[in-house]
Amino acid sequence: MINALTYPIRRAYTQLRTEVLSLPSRTIVLVFALALLLLPLYSTDPYLMRIVIMASIFAIYAASWDLLAGFTGQVNFGHALFFGLGAYGSSLLNHHFGLSPWITIPIGAVVATLGGVLVGIPCLRLRGSYLSLATLAFPLILTGILFAFPDFSGGELGISGLRRLFVKPVHNYYAAVILMLVLCFAMWKISTSNTGLIFHAIREDEVAARASGINTKRYKLLAFALSAFFAGIAGAFFAHFIRIAGPSTLEVALSFQAVIWGIFGGVATIYGPIVAVFILYPLTEAVAVFPELREFRLLILAVVVLLVLLFMPQGLTPWLRDKIESICQRCKNRNVFWRRECRICSTAMH
Amino acid sequence: MFQDILITGLVNGGVYALLAIGFSLIFGVARIVNIAHTAFYMLAAYLVYTFLNIAGLPLLLSVVLAVGLVTLLSMVCYKLVIEPVREYESAVLIATIALALIFQETLLLIFGGTFLSSPTLIPGARDIAGVRVSYQQLLTIGVVALVLLGTWYLLARTRLGLAIRATANDLEVANLMGMNVSRVAMYTVAISVALAAIAGVVVAPLFVVDPLMWLAPLVTILAIVVLGGLGSLKGSLIGAFIIAYVEAITVFTVPAGSFLKGAVALSIMIVVLLIRPEGLFGVAFEEER
Numbered sequence: 001m002i003n004a005l006t007y008p009i010r011r012a013y014t015q016l017r018t019e020v021l022s023l024p025s026r027t028i029v030l031v032f033a034l035a036l037l038l039l040p041l042y043s044t045d046p047y048l049m050r051i052v053i054m055a056s057i058f059a060i061y062a063a064s065w066d067l068l069a070g071f072t073g074q075v076n077f078g079h080a081l082f083f084g085l086g087a088y089g090s091s092l093l094n095h096h097f098g099l100s101p102w103i104t105i106p107i108g109a110v111v112a113t114l115g116g117v118l119v120g121i122p123c124l125r126l127r128g129s130y131l132s133l134a135t136l137a138f139p140l141i142l143t144g145i146l147f148a149f150p151d152f153s154g155g156e157l158g159i160s161g162l163r164r165l166f167v168k169p170v171h172n173y174y175a176a177v178i179l180m181l182v183l184c185f186a187m188w189k190i191s192t193s194n195t196g197l198i199f200h201a202i203r204e205d206e207v208a209a210r211a212s213g214i215n216t217k218r219y220k221l222l223a224f225a226l227s228a229f230f231a232g233i234a235g236a237f238f239a240h241f242i243r244i245a246g247p248s249t250l251e252v253a254l255s256f257q258a259v260i261w262g263i264f265g266g267v268a269t270i271y272g273p274i275v276a277v278f279i280l281y282p283l284t285e286a287v288a289v290f291p292e293l294r295e296f297r298l299l300i301l302a303v304v305v306l307l308v309l310l311f312m313p314q315g316l317t318p319w320l321r322d323k324i325e326s327i328c329q330r331c332k333n334r335n336v337f338w339r340r341e342c343r344i345c346s347t348a349m350h
Numbered sequence: 351m352f353q354d355i356l357i358t359g360l361v362n363g364g365v366y367a368l369l370a371i372g373f374s375l376i377f378g379v380a381r382i383v384n385i386a387h388t389a390f391y392m393l394a395a396y397l398v399y400t401f402l403n404i405a406g407l408p409l410l411l412s413v414v415l416a417v418g419l420v421t422l423l424s425m426v427c428y429k430l431v432i433e434p435v436r437e438y439e440s441a442v443l444i445a446t447i448a449l450a451l452i453f454q455e456t457l458l459l460i461f462g463g464t465f466l467s468s469p470t471l472i473p474g475a476r477d478i479a480g481v482r483v484s485y486q487q488l489l490t491i492g493v494v495a496l497v498l499l500g501t502w503y504l505l506a507r508t509r510l511g512l513a514i515r516a517t518a519n520d521l522e523v524a525n526l527m528g529m530n531v532s533r534v535a536m537y538t539v540a541i542s543v544a545l546a547a548i549a550g551v552v553v554a555p556l557f558v559v560d561p562l563m564w565l566a567p568l569v570t571i572l573a574i575v576v577l578g579g580l581g582s583l584k585g586s587l588i589g590a591f592i593i594a595y596v597e598a599i600t601v602f603t604v605p606a607g608s609f610l611k612g613a614v615a616l617s618i619m620i621v622v623l624l625i626r627p628e629g630l631f632g633v634a635f636e637e638e639r
Contacts (some may be wrong), residue, residue, distance in 0.1 A: 027560055034498070035615050075440075075443075077533070087402075092434075092519070122620060122623065122624050124438065125624065125627040126623060126627055129378060129580055130576055130580060130623070130627065130628070130629070132383065133383070133573075133575065133576045133580075134571055134619065134623055135571045136569060137569070137572075137616035137619060137620060138575060139614075140569055140612050140613065140616055141612075141613040141616050141617060141620075143377050143610055143612075143613075144610050144611075144612050144613025144614075145610075145613060146428055147609035147610075148609050148613075149605075150604045180461060195381070203400075252565055252568075252569065253565075256385075259443065259444060259447065260444050260447060260448070263440045263441065263443065263444045264444065266430055267440060295458070295459055296455070296459070298451055298454075298455045299455035299456065299459070302448040302451040302452045302455065303448075303452065305448045306431060306445060306448040306449070309435060309441050309444065309445060309448075310431070310435065313434075313435045313437070313438040313441040314438060314441075
């Protein structure tokens with residue numbers, strides 16, 4: 001009887017020990033997630049909360065870029081389109097019909113997903129640099145249309161006075177952090193699933209993937225839809241958090257920001273862009289604390305990115321991961337770098 | 351109105367052509383998508399503004415200095431930043447984005463975010479076919495025509511041009527034929543940035559100068575280059591005039607056209623891509639598998 005009761009606990013503990021604690025990278029992720037969840041116990045400073053909330057939103061956005069660009073190799077230069085579609089979709093509903101954010105955020109994500117499919121269809125005909133440069137155009141086209149109908153969209157000022165999800169900052173904090181953890185875990189799960197494997201295959205060699213009987217068009221569209229869905233949630237949440245949806249959510253700069261975060265952190269990893277956001281975003285905010293450095297904020301960001309890339313051209317996390325973990329020659333599983341033999345197949349390492 | 355469209359399209363088309371051809375050249379030879387391309391154009395505009403209005407140098411000297419300095423800077427940037435990470439395509443991409451941001455922020459620090467306008471290089475205007483055309487616009491058209499002719503001569507009639515075209519055609523074979531491919535790439539960067547700098551110098555008095563002026567033309571030239579076909583110089587030239595005239599027609603005939611001009615131009619690019627995915631004059635690059 002007692003055995004049956006404790007079984008799930010013991011099982012969870014074993015899983016934790018063998019699947020998470022045995023690898024330093026996963027341990028770091030666990031510690032990081034716990035630290036984020038426990039942070040309000042230590043301090044409820046609104047400025048600190050705001051930074052973590054914004055970083056969480058942008059982490060979802062950057063990771064969704066990676067799901068599309070890193071995995072299927074469709075390097076999207078207009079990712080802000082999905083962010084902006086989510087933001088505008090949910091805030092127009094909130095503003096014109098007074099719907100609650102709980103309904104409008106999912107609808108915003110659905111709007112973004114539709115936009116993703118709509119953009120993905122013409123992009124099926126394009127590849128490589130053509131695709132990147134063509135996708136840059138879509139958010140700008142939407143911006144032009146929004147500016148042409150200022151009564152409906154608010155024009156250059158955007159739509160302001162949106163409702164927040166919660167009134168108290170701590171509640172908003174937990175909403176953002178839990179949303180980020182759940183969505184990013186979902187994206188990571190997708191990327192390690194069968195579908196993720198097919199995405200990898202499409203990036204490496206699309207012709208070979210098609211020859212193996214994979215409907216590459218369907219999977220490329222799926223990647224667009226999934227990525228747009230996650231970016232749309234991020235955009236909608238962002239609009240309801242800062243309580244304004246403006247044309248800045250469709251800016252070229254925001255699209256480039258996704259590219260910078262993605263490549264800086266390391267592409268085709270999901271966790272790479274998240275790490276990049278949680279390093280670069282607070283860094284720029286921390287710099288702004290010193291008034292004399294505030295104007296140098298973006299300059300410092302650009303220089304840091306440039307210098308890091310000169311030493312780690314594949315991005316931050318792949319470099320770091322190869323330092324703390326090594327791959328078993330025989331079974332291709334990862335191990336802590338100090339292990340003499342593989343934890344799965346007991347082959348001698350090195 | 352018809353004449354307005356004609357002149358505006360011609361002037362903008364010329365400037366776009368200078369920018370797009372340079373961009374296309376770098377892509378063709380070195381496969382670099384140079385996001386910082388228009389940032390160099392902005393830098394040249396600022397330099398000529400500084401030399402003319404703050405340092406008070408003579409016109410010709412400041413133009414030559416601005417173009418020369420920007421070209422030199424581009425070669426230094428290429429050596430220091432781009433070449434070490436050439437193997438990693440994505441790293442090159444964000445290296446150029448970072449460069450553009452660095453230029454933007456540096457100019458913002460030095461000059462502030464205000465719009466600066468410099469006096470025209472040659473004052474005055476005259477009526478041609480009922481439209482008032484300033485001498486500055488005429489000068490722009492003349493300079494663009496001359497520079498385009500010079501570029502054509504350089505590429506088609508000199509040994510360096512031959513090397514550049516050979517490298518663009520097939521990098522490996524060009525390397526096997528004894529060309530120093532990395533040096534050719536650097537010269538190409540220099541030529542392409544020089545074209546951008548000339549464009550910046552001639553537009554500085556036409557438009558206002560501000561630290562965000564690189565973004566709008568960047569998007570336009572990307573549209574032009576994709577429309578004309580990546581790496582095709584003829585395509586870039588024709589694409590530049592197509593986009594410039596489409597923009598001019600939208601601005602002059604459609605209400606709220608200045609908001610929609612970008613959207614219309616970009617939509618045309620997408621329509622062309624749907625019909626011909628490699629652009630109007632696209633060169634089919636060998637499958638990089």
